[in-house]
Amino acid sequence: MNTVQVDGLSFARGGRLVIDGVTAVAPAGSVTAVIGPNAAGKSTLLQLLAHLENPTSGTVRLGNTDLASLPRRRRARYVAFIDQHSAADLPLAVQDVVMLGRTPRLGRLAAPGTEDHDVVGAALLRTGAAQLARRVFAELSGGERQRVLLARALAQEPTLLLLDEPTNHLDVRAQLETLELLRDLARDGLTVITALHDVNLAARYADRIIALDDGRVVAAGETSSVLSAALVSDLYRVNATPLGEGRFFSFSLPGVS
Numbered sequence: 001m002n003t004v005q006v007d008g009l010s011f012a013r014g015g016r017l018v019i020d021g022v023t024a025v026a027p028a029g030s031v032t033a034v035i036g037p038n039a040a041g042k043s044t045l046l047q048l049l050a051h052l053e054n055p056t057s058g059t060v061r062l063g064n065t066d067l068a069s070l071p072r073r074r075r076a077r078y079v080a081f082i083d084q085h086s087a088a089d090l091p092l093a094v095q096d097v098v099m100l101g102r103t104p105r106l107g108r109l110a111a112p113g114t115e116d117h118d119v120v121g122a123a124l125l126r127t128g129a130a131q132l133a134r135r136v137f138a139e140l141s142g143g144e145r146q147r148v149l150l151a152r153a154l155a156q157e158p159t160l161l162l163l164d165e166p167t168n169h170l171d172v173r174a175q176l177e178t179l180e181l182l183r184d185l186a187r188d189g190l191t192v193i194t195a196l197h198d199v200n201l202a203a204r205y206a207d208r209i210i211a212l213d214d215g216r217v218v219a220a221g222e223t224s225s226v227l228s229a230a231l232v233s234d235l236y237r238v239n240a241t242p243l244g245e246g247r248f249f250s251f252s253l254p255g256v257s
């Protein structure tokens with residue numbers, strides 16, 4: 001099973017706890033959105049889940065496996081992470097960037113085989129990046145890069161996909177396409193955990209929410225039961241007004257009409 005179970009996860013920076021006793025679950029085959037204001041700890045939590053940082057205490061399990069117990073290369077067969085600064089200026093062709101996703105599955109010094117090329121081709125197609133295959137990665141727009149990085153992550157064939165603000169740099173259509181793709185991937189059994197600034201995108205696409213504030217979980221669970229106007233107003237210190245049937249919100253600053 002690919003369910004992620006986080007227990008008592010804490011992490012200190014400069015003597016200050018920036019992740020403070022986070023306990024949460026992300027079931028297999030679901031999309032979980034990590035929401036919260038700037039500096040709440042969303043990126044740090046994802047870095048801990050990806051084991052790019054070692055927690056001060058606590059565990060992250062994928063199914064029955066404690067991810068800390070796996071060597072890095074082995075862990076990369078299970079966990080793919082797209083952070084906000086991935087591969088910024090690689091002087092490589094897009095297809096070679098995506099092939100980097102195969103690294104954990106290739107023997108040391110082994111050249112990619114037919115299967116690897118097939119997986120890369122399929123990943124480029126699935127993310128709508130096939131027409132970019134021969135372009136130089138460093139010359140792509142922000143939105144194009146995001147698609148390629150998603151393709152690289154899919155080429156890893158992970159069971160857990162972590163994303164930090166994947167809709168940054170994307171126009172409205174591309175944002176929706178990205179979230180639709182994440183939903184499809186979850187339907188195929190992948191466990192998806194993504195930080196999202198856009199609460200309405202989280203409302204539309206996430207099965208579950210982890211709401212963070214100052215490093216602590218203030219609410220977690222199924223989106224339909226967790227994501228209320230009261231929670232969103234408190235979390236972001238705004239007035240969140242429910243729209244229509246109340247699934248989505250409009251926002252205003254308190255005291256400003």
Ligand SMILES: Nc1ncnc2c1ncn2[C@@H]1O[C@H](COP(=O)(O)OP(=O)(O)OP(=O)(O)O)[C@@H](O)[C@H]1O
Binds near residue numbers: 018037039043045
């Ligand atoms: N490299 C660093 N060195 C010191 N402190 C850091 C570093 N990176 C982040 N922090 C601090 O850790 C806390 C959590 O930051 P983090 O980036 O995880 O928040 P976030 O919720 O992702 O924020 P944002 O929405 O602004 O991207 C913040 O107080 C931030 O200032």
